[in-house]
Amino acid sequence: MKRLTPCLLSVALSVSIPAVAAPDASLVAAAKAEGEVNSVGMPDSWANWKDTWADLGRLYGLKHMDTDMSSAEEIAKFAAEKANATADIGDVGHAFGPIAVQKGVTQPFKPTHWEEIPAWAKDADGHWMLAYTGTIAFMINNDLVKQTPKSWADLRQGTYKVTVGNVGVASQANNGVLAAAIAGGGDEKNLQPAFDLFADLAKQGRLSLTDPTLAYIEKGEVEVAILWDFNALNYRDQIDAKRFTVVIPADGSVISGYSTLINKYAKHPNAAKLAREYILSDAGQINLAKGYARPIRSSVALPAEVEAKLIPAAQYASAKPVKDFDAWSSASKELPRLWQENVMMYQK
Numbered sequence: 233m234k235r236l237t238p239c240l241l242s243v244a245l246s247v248s249i250p251a252v253a254a255p256d257a258s259l260v261a262a263a264k265a266e267g268e269v270n271s272v273g274m275p276d277s278w279a280n281w282k283d284t285w286a287d288l289g290r291l292y293g294l295k296h297m298d299t300d301m302s303s304a305e306e307i308a309k310f311a312a313e314k315a316n317a318t319a320d321i322g323d324v325g326h327a328f329g330p331i332a333v334q335k336g337v338t339q340p341f342k343p344t345h346w347e348e349i350p351a352w353a354k355d356a357d358g359h360w361m362l363a364y365t366g367t368i369a370f371m372i373n374n375d376l377v378k379q380t381p382k383s384w385a386d387l388r389q390g391t392y393k394v395t396v397g398n399v400g401v402a403s404q405a406n407n408g409v410l411a412a413a414i415a416g417g418g419d420e421k422n423l424q425p426a427f428d429l430f431a432d433l434a435k436q437g438r439l440s441l442t443d444p445t446l447a448y449i450e451k452g453e454v455e456v457a458i459l460w461d462f463n464a465l466n467y468r469d470q471i472d473a474k475r476f477t478v479v480i481p482a483d484g485s486v487i488s489g490y491s492t493l494i495n496k497y498a499k500h501p502n503a504a505k506l507a508r509e510y511i512l513s514d515a516g517q518i519n520l521a522k523g524y525a526r527p528i529r530s531s532v533a534l535p536a537e538v539e540a541k542l543i544p545a546a547q548y549a550s551a552k553p554v555k556d557f558d559a560w561s562s563a564s565k566e567l568p569r570l571w572q573e574n575v576m577m578y579q580k
Contacts, residue, residue, distance in 0.1 A: 255509045260292060263500075263506040265502075266501075266502055269296055269500050269506075270297050270298070270299075270321075270500065271298045271507075272300075273301055273323045273324065274298050280525075281523070284507075284510065284520075287515065288506070302401065303327075306493070307324065307332045307335060307493075310335075310338075311335055316497075317497040317499055318499075320499065321494050321495065321498070321508070324403075324490060325490060325491075326353075326491060326554060327560055327561050329360030330355070330558075330561050337496050337497075338360065338493050338494060339359070339494050339495070339501065340358035341358055341494055341504075341505045341508055344512070345513070346358070346361075348528075348531060349528055349529070352553050352554065353365075353491075353553070359493070360491040361491055361492065361512075362490065363508075363528055364489050364520045364526060365488065365527075366404075366407075366489055366526070367487045367526075368411035368458060368459070368486055369460065369485070369543070370387075370458060370464075370480075370481060371454075371477075372476060373449070373452065374474075375452065376455045377455050377456060382481065384411075384412050388432055390438070392438065392455040393438050393455045394455070394456045395440040395444045395454050395455075395457045396408045397458070398443065399567060399571045399575075401568070409430070409567065410423065410426070410554070411426075411458075412425065413426035414485070414552060415483040415485070415550075419556065420554060420555065420556040420559040420560035421556060427571075434578040439575070439579060440454065444458070446467050449467055461524070462523060462524035463524075465541065469541070480543060480551060485548075485552075486554065487548075487551050487554075488553070489528065494508065517529050518534060
């Protein structure tokens with residue numbers, strides 16, 4: 233499955249839907265003629281995609297079907313099916329956008345709000361662009377952990393077990409490694425500070441191999457989880473807000489996110505383009521924020537009810553976006569081997 237989690241449930245908030253800037257009429261007509269849009273890695277419950285698919289059906293009559301899978305699986309599917317494409321659009325981790333372009337499986341499309349997307353968060357030609365960001369956070373079970381860690385340094389000194397997830401496969405886990413590296417003075421080219429931290433936890437018998445999924449967290453099998461902020465906040469509210477604390481590590485974290493990819497071989501390319509257009513609209517951005525994801529467009533005014541569900545902005549002071557994207561893309565490919573060699577060899 234894409235996230236290795238049961239993913240987000242839609243947040244029921246009574247907020248008004250903002251006016252939607254009308255997309256190009258010819259694009260709308262072409263999308264309506266196609267009548268459907270099929271996605272991969274964009275299930276109803278992840279980042280509140282449910283509301284966006286419902287809006288596209290209500291406004292434009294587009295039918296929708298999703299198949300959940302990992303970022304790597306999405307790209308492989310595009311490449312394998314080619315002209316027999318069953319997917320039109322996908323949602324992949326930041327590091328996978330350039331990989332998809334290199335493999336030649338995407339087609340460009342710049343939505344109306346293109347200029348508002350930061351340069352670090354998009355491909356210059358419009359092959360990929362982040363729709364929302366996530367920042368690596370700690371989710372702490374207050375029933376099991378009495379000294380709340382607020383930094384990566386705190387993790388090393390604790391007595392609780394730490395769960396990071398499937399490093400080398402899941403974008404969330406990979407970015408957890410990068411966040412730890414940044415906090416320890418490393419960067420996209422130097423992940424050693426992270427390997428040293430996690431190896432230390434492994435030697436102490438404190439690196440948990442349990443996946444930080446909603447089910448395991450709810451059952452009390454996860455003490456401290458390293459998660460995207462939007463996953464952690466959602467899990468907290470689904471289970472019991474008083475039972476968990478969610479913090480952005482004060483000594484450093486990484487801001488990344490997920491990007492839409494339009495399949496080069498899409499059977500419904502205009503519907504896919506219209507979906508991207510809507511996702512970057514005010515309404516589409518607010519839909520994502522209802523799922524605890526931070527919109528990529530900073531100009532979007534979130535309803536107070538939605539803003540209140542998010543972590544205070546001050547906690548993000550030490551969080552940084554990926555700077556050397558080529559280096560991080562290369563490092564991501566090597567992570568499965570490096571994780572085994574530098575961390576798992578010490579796992580008890």
